[in-house]
Amino acid sequence: MHGFEEIDTGKEHIALTFGDVRCGQPVLARTHSECLTGDALFSMRCDCGYQLNEALRSIAEAGCGVLLYLRQEGRGIGLLNKIKAYNLQDHGADTVEANERLGFAADLRDYSMCKAMLDHVGISQIKLMTNNPRKVEALKRYGVEVNERVPLEVGRNPHNEGYLSTKAKKLGHLLVTHQDDEPPETV
Ligand SMILES: Nc1nc2c(ncn2[C@@H]2O[C@H](COP(=O)(O)OP(=O)(O)OP(=O)(O)O)[C@@H](O)[C@H]2O)c(=O)[nH]1
Ligand SMILES: [Zn+2]
Numbered sequence: 001m002h003g004f005e006e007i008d009t010g011k012e013h014i015a016l017t018f019g020d021v022r023c024g025q026p027v028l029a030r031t032h033s034e035c036l037t038g039d040a041l042f043s044m045r046c047d048c049g050y051q052l053n054e055a056l057r058s059i060a061e062a063g064c065g066v067l068l069y070l071r072q073e074g075r076g077i078g079l080l081n082k083i084k085a086y087n088l089q090d091h092g093a094d095t096v097e098a099n100e101r102l103g104f105a106a107d108l109r110d111y112s113m114c115k116a117m118l119d120h121v122g123i124s125q126i127k128l129m130t131n132n133p134r135k136v137e138a139l140k141r142y143g144v145e146v147n148e149r150v151p152l153e154v155g156r157n158p159h160n161e162g163y164l165s166t167k168a169k170k171l172g173h174l175l176v177t178h179q180d181d182e183p184p185e186t187v
Pocket of ligand 2: 035037038039046047048049
């Protein structure tokens with residue numbers, strides 16, 4: 001486990017590697033944004049905890065991989081603001097509208113630290129486990145060589161169905177099992 005501190009923000013991130021990540025081949029990787037409620041408290045209203053588990057399981061199965069655990073709770077708005085956003089969602093807003101009502105953009109995350117973290121552990125190319133094409137683009141923009149996107153679609157349940165469908169519709173997430181919520185036209 002390697003620890004990093006972002007100079008500008010003081011945020012502390014970690015890279016957890018498994019196996020021979022300096023092998024020169026593309027390495028299975030997960031860049032995971034902190035979600036205290038999902039990752040540590042087993043919340044079912046998002047898919048974060050399930051994705052974290054599945055990513056670690058896949059890395060173990062592959063025998064080699066890296067987890068970048070990024071301290072960007074609540075898509076960058078922080079834990080307390082995320083709790084406020086959840087309250088708005090409990091009163092009808094979707095995940096994007098709730099952020100906007102609190103005065104934030106839908107996604108405030110920054111991936112600029114990832115390249116340096118990967119360089120430090122000797123990884124030059126990755127196979128990224130994500131459903132978020134904007135994450136792939138952001139990493140590439142910062143110079144990370146993403147050879148492949150590996151879908152990471154797990155944990156769908158009745159409590160996160162609406163949340164996942166908003167991610168697909170408004171945030172561009174590629175979710176194979178996404179079904180449009182519109183009711184079928186009656187003939
Ligand atoms: N602001 C806000 N953040 C949320 C909400 N639900 C989950 N999060 C945060 O969203 C982040 C995870 O982002 P997601 O949009 O679920 O997924 P992603 O990282 O873009 O894409 P994947 O790589 O496919 O997981 C974590 O930091 C969570 O704390 C919410 O309703 N509002
Ligand atoms: Zn979550």
